[in-house]
Amino acid sequence: MAVRVQPGDFDIGAEVARLVAGDTEIGAVVTFTGTVRGEAKGDAIVAMELEHYPGMTEAELERIEAEAAARWPLQRSLVIHRYGRLAPGDNIVLVVTASRHRQAAFEAAEFLMDFLKTRAPFWKKETRADGSGGWVDARVTDDDALARWK
Numbered sequence: 001m002a003v004r005v006q007p008g009d010f011d012i013g014a015e016v017a018r019l020v021a022g023d024t025e026i027g028a029v030v031t032f033t034g035t036v037r038g039e040a041k042g043d044a045i046v047a048m049e050l051e052h053y054p055g056m057t058e059a060e061l062e063r064i065e066a067e068a069a070a071r072w073p074l075q076r077s078l079v080i081h082r083y084g085r086l087a088p089g090d091n092i093v094l095v096v097t098a099s100r101h102r103q104a105a106f107e108a109a110e111f112l113m114d115f116l117k118t119r120a121p122f123w124k125k126e127t128r129a130d131g132s133g134g135w136v137d138a139r140v141t142d143d144d145a146l147a148r149w150k
Contacts, residue, residue: 003061007084028102030109032095038088044129050083064115072104
């Protein structure tokens, strides 16, 4: 189980290969990659700035990952979340879950993303093409997705 918070991009294939290397008990690997959209609410987005509180962010991501590992029989998992100024198309987050069976890997990945969207201490600020923008509010749909895991 691993968590990283970093400004730099990640190589999805290399991260998966490193995570599963040598573990012949893994029968399923699920990945989710979140990217910056180029449009929000009909407006062109030129950048998204992600801020976090070092130390607190990593601790919360580790707590979320540990909860997933307690709920599902995961062989391994990985969460990478970026911060800083990102452009449309840039990677933001990578979640990888590896288990003996696909159902556990799928469910754990979905659980991790639902909790990351609502509980990870990141603050997102969008900049639009016209120079306007602002902080991104939490969405009710994200809270609804989280509620199913209770």
